[in-house]
Amino acid sequence: MAEDLYSGALFVQVCLGWNLYLSTVLMLVVTALYTIAGGLAAVIYTDALQTLIMIIGAVILAVTAFSKIGGYQNLAEAYLKAVPAKIIPNTTCHLPRADAMHLFRDPVSGDLPWTGMTFGLSVLATWYWCTDQVIVQRSLSAKNLSHAKAGSILASYLKMLPLGVIIMPGMISRVLYPDAVSCVDPDECVRVCGSEVGCSNIAYPKLVVELMPSGLRGLMIAVMMAALMSSLTSVFNSSSTLFTMDIWKKIRRNAKERELLLVGRTVTVVLVAISVVWIPILQSSNSGQLYIYIQSVTSCLAPPITAVFALAVFWRRANEQGAFWGLMLGLALGLARMGLEFAYPSPRCGVPDERPSLVKDVHYLHFAILLCALTAGAVVGVSLLSGPPAESQVGRAGCCWSLARVPRWACQPGGRSCEQVSYFHLPLHGKDPARTLPPRSSDTEGHVADSQEGAPGTCPGMDFFCSPQGAKPEGPPAKAPRDITEAPFWARICCINAVILMCVNVFCYAYFA
Template sequence: MMEGNSTVGSFTPAQQFSVADVVVVVVYFSLNVAVGIWSSCRVNRNTVSGYFLAGRDMAWWPIGASLFASSEGSGLFIGLAGTGAAGGIAVTGFEWNATYALLALAWVFVPVYISSGIVTMPEYLQRRFGGERIRMYLSGLSLLLSIFTKISTDLYSGALFVQVCLGWDLYLSTVLMLVVTGLYTIAGGLAAVIYTDALQTLIMVLGAIMLAVKAFNEIGGYPNLEEAYLKAVPSKIVPNTTCHLPRADAMHLFRDPVSGDLPWTGMTFGLSIMATWYWCTDQVIVQRSLSAKNLSHAKAGSILASYLKMLPLFVIIMPGMISRVLYPDAVACVDPEECTRVCGAAVGCSNIAYPKLVVELMPSGLRGLMIAVMMAALMSSLTSIFNSSSTLFTMDVWRKLRPGAGERELLLVGRVVTVVLVALSVVWIPILQSSSGGQLYVYIQAVTSYLAPPVTAVFVLAVFWPRANEQGAFWGLMAGLALGLARMGLELAYPVPRCGVPDRRPWLLADIHYLHFAMLLCAATGAVVVGGSLLTPPPP
């Protein structure tokens, strides 16, 4: 993490930030606020449907843009570019797999959700199985995942970018973005979130394309990328190791199922399980499709988002690889002391790949545009999480505690929950600073693989197997949670060793990739659901 001013001192960003950059950032914020005000005036926000589902009157193009923007938070910009710098293009699978999951969302899951007349995902399982305990459990799990993985990832990544590029104080910049984001989320509901997402998608795509073109020009174009990347070695290495060398399979999307850092078996099957959870059952994503004026608009929105998800390989991941080519001593450092000097993280500095390109390559004015791009990514993701989390608490928890609550009370609770999430996010900042910056993206994917597969198994069986009942689903979730937490506890107790340190982790960690574990966990949960359902009376 950041220690003192080491990162700022390395890049001296404060002197590079010009008046033109300030103007661009101010214009961006002004447009953002204007769009938020305009969109909130279009929808009746004094009803639950108007505030939480944008009146169910959204067209396909803002839905598609919002689906894309909600998934491309600053954590994805920083994480994808950093993983691309460290290991090549295989991480593209996380983005391209989403294209199939988005189609499954629109053609398989959304029709079921719409016919059920639900607002939240836990509400669907309650209507499908009956009882309250599954709904309450999933609501609590979703809120915890939002606070400790989604929000924390975006906060750290956004703060890292702003600190590297602008030299601003970490707390000041993060609190400022949180306050602005929270204000228009509280004020406008889902309509404001979706329309500002549409604006931010335009800014993100244009800015990322401009930086990608600039980066490719620096190395003489795409034909030179592979050769240049394989030669991108830092000058200071750890003796008698090979961790300073780029992966020989850097340009391979499909990698060895045993020795690969992202094995093709895990990327094909394990990742599909995680993608189904995120795109087809997660409140943040599904809520956008449920706001569509009809099913045709929901389908068209998913198709648009699918096309947009093809872009990150060319505008985020490959530029991350180019950053390693241009600045190997910083981005590809492996010596713990050198990495600590460069970015404050002894495990590596690949996370600075994208902001390093911005401060070094972008001219005055365009640098401000890229700052706006990252702010857009951060705020887009946070608005989605704030709105959807407040929906979960209000509709699944508060209405259970207060069955007689009226529309006005529910709307007030939704806004208060957003304020609480903002406060918890600010409190979480010191923990972000003590986390392992070099492992942030892998950490998020790993945590997802420990907690999401049981939810995927239950939703898929709920939709496709009528015999599944509440007892089987609940105990399947409990069994999956126990197994996932056990693996997660081992992961925290035995972190991945640094370069040159022998790997003495238990075989469950060293030999079973987290994507393979996701496959096993989903299968185990499904077996418990099926067994429990067959051993108990069928649903009425």
């Protein structure tokens, strides 16, 4: 959240000349108003609208920027010559990297080593796209499984755009304005952007201010504000939901709806206050590169979650004790590394690097790989030393990615008896299996009568859906599980697009390697 606030306030500061903290407060007020008033529905609808605005504005700026330097062919040559006029003698930090146009960089001396890019970023991406509340909440709100898959496919297509509409325009900004974007002298950097460690964060807003005419400049300001408020609203809604439903409801089991709503809003306000206080730290972190700061912090916190998630999905022997102690070990190691990074920040240009070897010589993406492996080892070790999980806890684990025909149960009306049906032969979404199954003869003769007298049901091992044998049913009748089968046509469309996306990604990796 602090990163979103800082980047938004920085954009307003560059474009309009406003004070950084005044910009932060104004952005918070606008964002919080419609997030608190509208909830998840308002967040999703505004995100969909803002996505369209962002794409249009970013494409216009990218085309304008490429036209300014004569196209992509001139970018590589011009970028390597983009050097600020004021440099620090006997240093090379003012020079662009020779491998700037390549994705696969040296695993030892590269600023983004190819080993970290390939494996470390995969760990971080798995955490974000598969377990982060902001993303998971959207998938779970989908109408059905096909809609959830299609949303992921669309997001993947849009994720291909940043290379052409964000990264390369940022490089063009250094070509056009090297004295501002690539400054290395502390005094000069303070004059340009207020930070001693560098001004690369202003590359995109600088391009907007200098290149776009008045009308399009206003559109681009709207685009950036839309992007940042979209991220903020997502974090506001997800964080308040997570705390309220997963923590507060366990403390106050009988809390009413009004109390939960108040707690959620209070949590949002507290997180906002912490984020505002954190902004000065962002200004001086990671040589003034906000994106690098975000990834380095994520590399300390996300890998344990990725390891536990992957083992929970693919290894049936993983248990609760293993997951808990694996997360505790991973969190402790990650916080230790993060504390060292804050205590020993990257030195400015011309200052000797006296950081500890763990911080200086181990790239944060390599650390993410090591942390994920250590956490996975802890989960496996503790799980093997403790008892296996009960079959009822494992359930259908693995059936979503295997080809096995795993049986499911559907309850008869009233919630007193169940029928075994094939996992792949349930009715389409919208039809309740409980309403479509014909009653069995045993049901009509015995169980229906039993249900009228409050007798137990006949679902051995299926206590989640039906009452256990020998117990009186409590509460409302059991509801059948939500149907997740898909229409074959849309299932094939999603699979075909997933294959196309993988092929495009492989091509891009090979082309820019």
